[in-house]
Amino acid sequence: MLLAGPLADHIFEPAMQEGGALIRIFGGFVGTGPGAGMAVMFIISGVLGVMVGLTGYSVPIIRNLEDILPDHDSEALCKTVIIEELNAILEKRRLLLSQSLSRAQQTELKKISSDLRKLGRRNFETQRNH
Numbered sequence: 001m002l003l004a005g006p007l008a009d010h011i012f013e014p015a016m017q018e019g020g021a022l023i024r025i026f027g028g029f030v031g032t033g034p035g036a037g038m039a040v041m042f043i044i045s046g047v048l049g050v051m052v053g054l055t056g057y058s059v060p061i062i063r064n065l066e067d068i069l070p071d072h073d074s075e076a077l078c079k080t081v082i083i084e085e086l087n088a089i090l091e092k093r094r095l096l097l098s099q100s101l102s103r104a105q106q107t108e109l110k111k112i113s114s115d116l117r118k119l120g121r122r123n124f125e126t127q128r129n130h
Contacts, residue, residue, distance in 0.1 A: 012037030013034070014037070016040060017032065018032060093112045
């Protein structure tokens with residue numbers, strides 16, 4: 001970026017004036033005279049940009065980067081939801097264990113154990129996928 005001005009003033013503009021070195025290559029496309037050197041710089045910049053893009057697309061790890069890297073926010077949100085659910089289940093369990101258990105409460109405690117296992121599996125799957 002810092003070189004654009006000096007390149008235009010001292011290399012490309014003189015090269016695109018009458019008798020310049022680049023007239024045979026670019027003269028028919030951008031013309032000659034004032035501004036033609038800057039036009040050549042735009043063309044070269046565009047070609048280089050396309051080459052960088054195509055190079056990036058041809059490298060699979062760069063092309064698939066969106067799929068390879070997890071979204072930061074979605075991973076944090078998943079963890080937050082799992083922690084909130086875990087806290088709710090553990091609080092329910094704590095309340096049940098603080099009293100003598102009836103048959104219905106024992107069944108509820110078994111359901112809580114099952115919910116904890118499901119939550120653990122879901123957490124494992126979430127971490128594996130991210």
